[in-house]
Amino acid sequence: MSKLNIVVGAGFSGAVIANLVADKLGEKVVVIDKKNHIAGNSYDYRDENGIMIHKYGSHIFHTNNEKVWKYLKQFTDFNTYMHKVVGILDGIEAQIPFNFHTLYEVFPKTMAQRLETKLLDAFPYNSKVPILEFQKQDDDDLQYLANYVYEKIFLNYTTKQWGVSPKDVDDAVTARVPVYLSLDDRYFQDKYQGIPLEGYTKVVENMLNHKNIEVVLNTDYETYRINTQNTIDWNNVRIFYTGSIDEFFNYKYGQLSYRSVKFKLETHNVEYYQSHACINYPNNYDFTRIHEYKHYLNDKSEKTVIAKEYSEFFELGKNERCYPIASDENFDLYAKYLEDAKKLDNVYFLGRLGDYKYYNIDTAVARALDLFESITA
Numbered sequence: 001m002s003k004l005n006i007v008v009g010a011g012f013s014g015a016v017i018a019n020l021v022a023d024k025l026g027e028k029v030v031v032i033d034k035k036n037h038i039a040g041n042s043y044d045y046r047d048e049n050g051i052m053i054h055k056y057g058s059h060i061f062h063t064n065n066e067k068v069w070k071y072l073k074q075f076t077d078f079n080t081y082m083h084k085v086v087g088i089l090d091g092i093e094a095q096i097p098f099n100f101h102t103l104y105e106v107f108p109k110t111m112a113q114r115l116e117t118k119l120l121d122a123f124p125y126n127s128k129v130p131i132l133e134f135q136k137q138d139d140d141d142l143q144y145l146a147n148y149v150y151e152k153i154f155l156n157y158t159t160k161q162w163g164v165s166p167k168d169v170d171d172a173v174t175a176r177v178p179v180y181l182s183l184d185d186r187y188f189q190d191k192y193q194g195i196p197l198e199g200y201t202k203v204v205e206n207m208l209n210h211k212n213i214e215v216v217l218n219t220d221y222e223t224y225r226i227n228t229q230n231t232i233d234w235n236n237v238r239i240f241y242t243g244s245i246d247e248f249f250n251y252k253y254g255q256l257s258y259r260s261v262k263f264k265l266e267t268h269n270v271e272y273y274q275s276h277a278c279i280n281y282p283n284n285y286d287f288t289r290i291h292e293y294k295h296y297l298n299d300k301s302e303k304t305v306i307a308k309e310y311s312e313f314f315e316l317g318k319n320e321r322c323y324p325i326a327s328d329e330n331f332d333l334y335a336k337y338l339e340d341a342k343k344l345d346n347v348y349f350l351g352r353l354g355d356y357k358y359y360n361i362d363t364a365v366a367r368a369l370d371l372f373e374s375i376t377a
Protein backbone atom coordinates (compact mmCIF):
# COMPACT_ATOMS: atom_id res chain seq x y z
CA MET A 1 0.00 0.00 0.00
CA SER A 2 1.32 3.44 -0.86
CA LYS A 3 2.23 5.93 1.83
CA LEU A 4 -0.38 8.30 3.19
CA ASN A 5 0.38 12.01 3.08
CA ILE A 6 -1.28 14.61 5.27
CA VAL A 7 -1.08 18.19 4.09
CA VAL A 8 -2.04 20.73 6.71
CA GLY A 9 -3.38 23.87 5.05
CA ALA A 10 -5.17 24.19 1.70
CA GLY A 11 -3.50 27.40 0.53
CA PHE A 12 -1.12 27.60 -2.43
CA SER A 13 1.78 25.88 -0.65
CA GLY A 14 -0.36 23.00 0.52
CA ALA A 15 -2.18 22.63 -2.78
CA VAL A 16 1.04 22.52 -4.83
CA ILE A 17 2.69 19.90 -2.65
CA ALA A 18 -0.54 17.87 -2.46
CA ASN A 19 -0.92 17.95 -6.22
CA LEU A 20 2.67 16.89 -6.88
CA VAL A 21 2.63 14.04 -4.38
CA ALA A 22 -0.75 12.80 -5.63
CA ASP A 23 0.10 13.15 -9.29
CA LYS A 24 3.81 12.43 -9.61
CA LEU A 25 4.16 9.86 -6.82
CA GLY A 26 0.65 8.47 -7.19
CA GLU A 27 0.22 8.50 -3.41
CA LYS A 28 -2.88 9.25 -1.37
CA VAL A 29 -3.08 12.73 0.12
CA VAL A 30 -5.47 14.16 2.69
CA VAL A 31 -5.49 17.97 2.77
CA ILE A 32 -6.97 19.42 5.94
CA ASP A 33 -7.76 23.03 6.67
CA LYS A 34 -9.34 24.66 9.67
CA LYS A 35 -10.99 27.25 7.46
CA ASN A 36 -14.31 26.50 5.78
CA HIS A 37 -12.77 27.02 2.36
CA ILE A 38 -9.69 26.14 0.32
CA ALA A 39 -7.08 28.60 -1.05
CA GLY A 40 -5.98 30.03 2.30
CA ASN A 41 -5.55 33.78 2.29
CA SER A 42 -5.76 33.91 -1.50
CA TYR A 43 -9.40 32.78 -1.28
CA ASP A 44 -11.72 34.68 -3.61
CA TYR A 45 -15.40 34.32 -4.51
CA ARG A 46 -17.97 36.00 -6.74
CA ASP A 47 -20.51 37.99 -4.76
CA GLU A 48 -24.18 38.61 -5.66
CA ASN A 49 -23.11 41.39 -8.04
CA GLY A 50 -20.81 39.05 -9.95
CA ILE A 51 -17.72 40.78 -8.58
CA MET A 52 -14.76 38.61 -7.65
CA ILE A 53 -13.91 39.51 -4.05
CA HIS A 54 -10.47 38.75 -2.61
CA LYS A 55 -11.57 37.91 0.92
CA TYR A 56 -8.18 38.58 2.49
CA GLY A 57 -7.15 41.54 0.35
CA SER A 58 -5.79 41.99 -3.16
CA HIS A 59 -3.64 39.23 -4.56
CA ILE A 60 -1.79 40.01 -7.76
CA PHE A 61 0.24 37.22 -9.22
CA HIS A 62 3.67 38.14 -10.58
CA THR A 63 6.83 36.17 -11.21
CA ASN A 64 10.05 35.91 -13.15
CA ASN A 65 10.28 32.24 -12.31
CA GLU A 66 9.63 30.23 -15.49
CA LYS A 67 9.20 27.01 -13.57
CA VAL A 68 6.49 28.49 -11.35
CA TRP A 69 4.73 30.08 -14.31
CA LYS A 70 4.75 26.86 -16.30
CA TYR A 71 3.51 24.86 -13.36
CA LEU A 72 0.59 27.19 -12.61
CA LYS A 73 -0.41 27.50 -16.26
CA GLN A 74 -1.49 23.85 -16.09
CA PHE A 75 -4.31 24.95 -13.81
CA THR A 76 -5.32 28.36 -15.10
CA ASP A 77 -4.94 31.07 -17.68
CA PHE A 78 -4.12 34.57 -16.50
CA ASN A 79 -5.30 37.90 -17.82
CA THR A 80 -2.75 40.58 -18.71
CA TYR A 81 -3.51 42.83 -15.73
CA MET A 82 -0.46 44.81 -14.63
CA HIS A 83 -0.85 46.29 -11.19
CA LYS A 84 -0.50 50.02 -10.71
CA VAL A 85 -0.95 51.72 -7.38
CA VAL A 86 -1.48 55.34 -6.50
CA GLY A 87 -1.29 56.93 -3.10
CA ILE A 88 -2.99 60.02 -1.79
CA LEU A 89 -0.13 62.36 -0.89
CA ASP A 90 -1.30 65.73 0.44
CA GLY A 91 -4.56 65.20 -1.40
CA ILE A 92 -2.83 64.43 -4.69
CA GLU A 93 -3.22 61.06 -6.41
CA ALA A 94 0.39 60.09 -7.12
CA GLN A 95 2.17 57.02 -8.46
CA ILE A 96 3.58 54.48 -6.00
CA PRO A 97 6.37 53.33 -6.03
CA PHE A 98 7.74 56.86 -6.15
CA ASN A 99 9.11 57.37 -9.68
CA PHE A 100 9.73 60.22 -12.13
CA HIS A 101 5.99 60.61 -12.72
CA THR A 102 5.42 61.00 -8.99
CA LEU A 103 8.11 63.68 -8.93
CA TYR A 104 6.12 65.79 -11.39
CA GLU A 105 2.80 64.96 -9.72
CA VAL A 106 3.78 66.29 -6.31
CA PHE A 107 6.27 69.11 -7.03
CA PRO A 108 6.10 72.27 -9.19
CA LYS A 109 7.63 71.70 -12.63
CA THR A 110 10.87 73.67 -12.16
CA MET A 111 11.55 72.02 -8.84
CA ALA A 112 10.81 68.58 -10.27
CA GLN A 113 13.17 69.28 -13.18
CA ARG A 114 15.99 70.24 -10.82
CA LEU A 115 15.46 67.12 -8.75
CA GLU A 116 15.21 64.94 -11.84
CA THR A 117 18.60 66.17 -13.05
CA LYS A 118 20.18 65.55 -9.68
CA LEU A 119 18.62 62.11 -9.44
CA LEU A 120 19.97 61.11 -12.83
CA ASP A 121 23.44 62.30 -11.81
CA ALA A 122 23.28 60.27 -8.62
CA PHE A 123 21.64 57.02 -9.78
CA PRO A 124 21.47 54.98 -12.99
CA TYR A 125 18.22 55.32 -14.91
CA ASN A 126 15.80 52.49 -14.07
CA SER A 127 17.53 51.67 -10.80
CA LYS A 128 15.53 50.74 -7.73
CA VAL A 129 16.65 52.25 -4.47
CA PRO A 130 15.17 51.19 -1.12
CA ILE A 131 14.00 54.23 0.82
CA LEU A 132 16.40 53.63 3.71
CA GLU A 133 19.28 53.65 1.18
CA PHE A 134 17.83 56.61 -0.64
CA GLN A 135 17.97 58.63 2.55
CA LYS A 136 21.77 58.40 2.63
CA GLN A 137 22.33 61.51 0.52
CA ASP A 138 24.83 64.36 0.79
CA ASP A 139 23.15 66.74 -1.60
CA ASP A 140 20.62 69.03 0.15
CA ASP A 141 17.98 68.79 -2.58
CA LEU A 142 18.17 65.01 -2.71
CA GLN A 143 18.13 64.88 1.06
CA TYR A 144 14.97 66.97 0.99
CA LEU A 145 13.42 64.63 -1.58
CA ALA A 146 14.38 61.52 0.38
CA ASN A 147 12.81 62.93 3.52
CA TYR A 148 9.70 63.84 1.58
CA VAL A 149 9.32 60.30 0.25
CA TYR A 150 10.09 58.81 3.64
CA GLU A 151 7.59 60.97 5.46
CA LYS A 152 4.79 61.08 2.91
CA ILE A 153 4.88 57.50 1.65
CA PHE A 154 6.59 55.28 4.20
CA LEU A 155 6.47 56.66 7.71
CA ASN A 156 2.76 56.66 8.44
CA TYR A 157 1.82 53.75 6.20
CA THR A 158 4.45 51.53 7.82
CA THR A 159 3.44 52.67 11.28
CA LYS A 160 -0.16 51.74 10.52
CA GLN A 161 0.83 48.45 8.86
CA TRP A 162 3.47 47.22 11.31
CA GLY A 163 2.89 49.27 14.44
CA VAL A 164 6.47 50.64 14.26
CA SER A 165 8.38 53.10 12.07
CA PRO A 166 10.16 52.04 8.83
CA LYS A 167 13.50 52.13 10.67
CA ASP A 168 12.22 49.47 13.05
CA VAL A 169 10.95 46.98 10.49
CA ASP A 170 13.27 44.68 8.59
CA ASP A 171 14.90 46.60 5.70
CA ALA A 172 13.56 44.03 3.24
CA VAL A 173 9.98 45.06 4.02
CA THR A 174 10.18 48.64 2.79
CA ALA A 175 12.59 47.55 0.05
CA ARG A 176 9.62 45.76 -1.54
CA VAL A 177 8.49 49.21 -2.70
CA PRO A 178 11.72 50.96 -3.69
CA VAL A 179 12.11 54.43 -5.12
CA TYR A 180 12.14 53.67 -8.82
CA LEU A 181 14.26 55.89 -11.09
CA SER A 182 11.98 55.18 -14.00
CA LEU A 183 8.89 56.17 -15.94
CA ASP A 184 7.45 52.69 -15.39
CA ASP A 185 4.34 53.07 -13.22
CA ARG A 186 3.82 49.37 -12.63
CA TYR A 187 4.03 48.01 -9.09
CA PHE A 188 5.88 44.93 -10.37
CA GLN A 189 8.30 44.56 -13.26
CA ASP A 190 8.12 40.77 -13.52
CA LYS A 191 7.92 39.10 -16.91
CA TYR A 192 4.72 37.28 -16.00
CA GLN A 193 1.91 38.98 -14.16
CA GLY A 194 -1.85 38.78 -14.04
CA ILE A 195 -4.94 37.51 -12.31
CA PRO A 196 -6.16 33.92 -12.82
CA LEU A 197 -9.15 34.19 -15.16
CA GLU A 198 -11.48 32.27 -12.86
CA GLY A 199 -9.92 33.48 -9.63
CA TYR A 200 -7.42 32.04 -7.16
CA THR A 201 -9.82 29.65 -5.45
CA LYS A 202 -10.42 27.95 -8.79
CA VAL A 203 -6.68 27.50 -9.33
CA VAL A 204 -6.33 25.80 -5.97
CA GLU A 205 -9.48 23.76 -6.63
CA ASN A 206 -7.98 22.58 -9.92
CA MET A 207 -4.75 21.56 -8.16
CA LEU A 208 -6.67 19.65 -5.51
CA ASN A 209 -9.07 18.05 -7.97
CA HIS A 210 -7.23 14.74 -8.22
CA LYS A 211 -8.37 11.21 -7.62
CA ASN A 212 -5.68 10.70 -4.97
CA ILE A 213 -6.58 13.83 -2.99
CA GLU A 214 -9.21 14.16 -0.30
CA VAL A 215 -9.94 17.59 1.19
CA VAL A 216 -11.22 17.92 4.76
CA LEU A 217 -12.33 21.44 5.77
CA ASN A 218 -13.35 22.97 9.11
CA THR A 219 -10.82 20.73 10.84
CA ASP A 220 -7.65 21.65 12.63
CA TYR A 221 -4.63 19.39 12.77
CA GLU A 222 -4.99 18.40 16.42
CA THR A 223 -8.66 17.49 16.02
CA TYR A 224 -7.90 15.52 12.89
CA ARG A 225 -5.17 13.57 14.65
CA ILE A 226 -7.47 12.71 17.54
CA ASN A 227 -10.35 11.76 15.23
CA THR A 228 -8.15 9.48 13.17
CA GLN A 229 -5.96 7.88 15.82
CA ASN A 230 -7.56 4.49 15.22
CA THR A 231 -7.84 4.72 11.45
CA ILE A 232 -4.50 6.23 10.44
CA ASP A 233 -1.10 4.79 11.28
CA TRP A 234 0.44 8.12 12.28
CA ASN A 235 3.91 6.56 12.54
CA ASN A 236 3.80 5.90 8.85
CA VAL A 237 2.55 9.12 7.29
CA ARG A 238 4.36 11.96 5.61
CA ILE A 239 3.23 15.35 6.93
CA PHE A 240 3.46 18.63 5.05
CA TYR A 241 2.67 21.37 7.48
CA THR A 242 1.85 24.85 6.16
CA GLY A 243 0.45 26.16 9.43
CA SER A 244 2.51 28.21 11.83
CA ILE A 245 5.48 26.16 13.02
CA ASP A 246 5.05 27.27 16.67
CA GLU A 247 1.52 25.86 16.69
CA PHE A 248 2.81 22.47 15.49
CA PHE A 249 5.06 22.34 18.55
CA ASN A 250 2.30 23.54 20.83
CA TYR A 251 4.11 26.85 21.43
CA LYS A 252 6.68 25.15 23.65
CA TYR A 253 9.22 27.99 23.20
CA GLY A 254 6.57 30.72 22.93
CA GLN A 255 4.53 32.30 20.16
CA LEU A 256 5.84 33.71 16.90
CA SER A 257 4.29 37.09 16.28
CA TYR A 258 2.41 38.13 13.18
CA ARG A 259 0.51 41.09 11.85
CA SER A 260 -3.05 40.52 10.83
CA VAL A 261 -5.28 42.56 8.55
CA LYS A 262 -9.02 43.03 8.48
CA PHE A 263 -11.16 44.29 5.67
CA LYS A 264 -14.31 46.35 5.88
CA LEU A 265 -16.37 45.78 2.75
CA GLU A 266 -18.67 48.43 1.32
CA THR A 267 -20.97 48.18 -1.68
CA HIS A 268 -21.51 51.38 -3.64
CA ASN A 269 -24.16 52.13 -6.25
CA VAL A 270 -21.68 53.46 -8.78
CA GLU A 271 -19.87 51.66 -11.54
CA TYR A 272 -16.42 52.56 -10.22
CA TYR A 273 -15.43 54.03 -6.87
CA GLN A 274 -11.79 54.85 -7.61
CA SER A 275 -9.30 55.09 -10.46
CA HIS A 276 -7.16 52.09 -9.49
CA ALA A 277 -7.69 48.65 -7.98
CA CYS A 278 -5.64 49.76 -5.00
CA ILE A 279 -5.20 53.24 -3.58
CA ASN A 280 -2.88 53.76 -0.63
CA TYR A 281 -3.65 56.26 2.10
CA PRO A 282 -0.31 56.63 3.88
CA ASN A 283 -1.20 59.73 5.86
CA ASN A 284 -4.96 59.87 6.24
CA TYR A 285 -7.46 57.66 8.02
CA ASP A 286 -6.79 54.52 10.04
CA PHE A 287 -6.85 52.15 7.07
CA THR A 288 -3.77 51.69 4.92
CA ARG A 289 -5.43 51.24 1.53
CA ILE A 290 -8.70 50.77 -0.32
CA HIS A 291 -9.12 47.89 -2.73
CA GLU A 292 -11.74 47.96 -5.48
CA TYR A 293 -11.94 44.39 -6.69
CA LYS A 294 -13.81 44.69 -9.98
CA HIS A 295 -10.70 46.21 -11.62
CA TYR A 296 -8.83 42.90 -11.46
CA LEU A 297 -10.97 40.84 -13.81
CA ASN A 298 -12.82 43.78 -15.34
CA ASP A 299 -16.09 42.55 -13.80
CA LYS A 300 -19.19 44.24 -15.19
CA SER A 301 -21.75 45.49 -12.67
CA GLU A 302 -23.64 48.71 -11.96
CA LYS A 303 -22.39 48.38 -8.40
CA THR A 304 -18.92 48.14 -6.99
CA VAL A 305 -17.41 46.64 -3.87
CA ILE A 306 -14.51 48.19 -2.02
CA ALA A 307 -12.52 47.01 0.99
CA LYS A 308 -10.81 49.26 3.50
CA GLU A 309 -7.76 47.50 4.93
CA TYR A 310 -6.85 47.82 8.61
CA SER A 311 -3.79 46.31 10.20
CA GLU A 312 -3.55 44.91 13.71
CA PHE A 313 -1.50 42.45 15.76
CA PHE A 314 -2.34 38.79 15.36
CA GLU A 315 -3.99 37.35 18.44
CA LEU A 316 -4.64 33.65 18.79
CA GLY A 317 -8.34 32.85 18.35
CA LYS A 318 -9.19 36.43 17.37
CA ASN A 319 -7.89 36.96 13.84
CA GLU A 320 -5.72 35.43 11.10
CA ARG A 321 -1.95 35.28 10.76
CA CYS A 322 -1.06 37.34 7.69
CA TYR A 323 2.48 38.75 7.88
CA PRO A 324 5.45 37.26 9.77
CA ILE A 325 7.20 40.02 11.72
CA ALA A 326 10.87 40.02 10.82
CA SER A 327 12.73 40.72 14.06
CA ASP A 328 15.74 39.15 15.80
CA GLU A 329 13.49 37.89 18.56
CA ASN A 330 11.13 36.14 16.14
CA PHE A 331 13.94 34.73 14.03
CA ASP A 332 15.65 33.31 17.16
CA LEU A 333 12.39 31.72 18.20
CA TYR A 334 11.82 30.36 14.71
CA ALA A 335 15.36 28.94 14.68
CA LYS A 336 14.60 26.98 17.84
CA TYR A 337 11.50 25.44 16.30
CA LEU A 338 13.43 24.72 13.12
CA GLU A 339 16.05 22.80 15.11
CA ASP A 340 13.28 20.63 16.54
CA ALA A 341 11.70 20.27 13.11
CA LYS A 342 14.96 18.93 11.66
CA LYS A 343 14.89 16.08 14.18
CA LEU A 344 11.55 14.84 12.87
CA ASP A 345 11.36 12.26 10.12
CA ASN A 346 8.77 12.75 7.44
CA VAL A 347 7.52 16.13 8.64
CA TYR A 348 8.11 19.07 6.29
CA PHE A 349 7.31 22.70 6.93
CA LEU A 350 6.55 25.13 4.14
CA GLY A 351 4.56 28.24 3.28
CA ARG A 352 4.49 31.73 4.81
CA LEU A 353 3.60 30.32 8.22
CA GLY A 354 5.57 27.08 8.11
CA ASP A 355 8.77 28.82 6.98
CA TYR A 356 7.94 32.08 8.75
CA LYS A 357 8.81 34.07 5.62
CA TYR A 358 7.07 36.94 3.83
CA TYR A 359 6.45 34.89 0.68
CA ASN A 360 4.53 36.10 -2.34
CA ILE A 361 2.43 33.48 -4.12
CA ASP A 362 5.19 32.74 -6.61
CA THR A 363 7.87 32.23 -3.95
CA ALA A 364 5.50 29.99 -1.98
CA VAL A 365 4.90 27.92 -5.11
CA ALA A 366 8.63 27.80 -5.89
CA ARG A 367 9.35 26.61 -2.36
CA ALA A 368 6.77 23.81 -2.68
CA LEU A 369 8.17 22.76 -6.07
CA ASP A 370 11.71 22.71 -4.65
CA LEU A 371 10.65 20.78 -1.58
CA PHE A 372 9.00 18.16 -3.75
CA GLU A 373 12.17 17.87 -5.84
CA SER A 374 14.33 17.54 -2.75
CA ILE A 375 12.28 14.72 -1.23
CA THR A 376 12.10 12.79 -4.48
CA ALA A 377 15.73 13.32 -5.53
Ligand code: UDP
Pocket residue numbers: 087096153154155157158161162173174175176177280282
Ligand atom coordinates in the same frame (compact mmCIF):
# COMPACT_ATOMS: atom_id res chain seq x y z
N1 UDP B 1 4.87 50.71 2.15
C1 UDP B 1 4.68 52.01 2.60
N2 UDP B 1 3.88 52.84 1.88
C2 UDP B 1 3.24 52.45 0.75
C3 UDP B 1 3.43 51.13 0.29
C4 UDP B 1 4.24 50.29 1.03
O1 UDP B 1 5.20 52.40 3.64
O2 UDP B 1 2.51 53.26 0.16
C5 UDP B 1 5.76 49.83 2.94
C6 UDP B 1 5.00 49.20 4.12
O3 UDP B 1 5.91 49.02 5.19
C7 UDP B 1 4.57 47.87 3.53
C8 UDP B 1 5.79 47.51 2.70
O4 UDP B 1 6.22 48.76 2.14
O5 UDP B 1 4.28 46.91 4.53
C9 UDP B 1 5.56 46.50 1.62
O6 UDP B 1 4.51 46.93 0.79
P1 UDP B 1 3.70 45.90 -0.14
O7 UDP B 1 2.78 46.68 -1.00
O8 UDP B 1 4.66 44.98 -0.81
O9 UDP B 1 2.87 45.09 0.96
P2 UDP B 1 1.80 43.91 0.81
O10 UDP B 1 1.03 44.15 -0.46
O11 UDP B 1 2.57 42.62 0.83
O12 UDP B 1 0.96 44.11 2.04
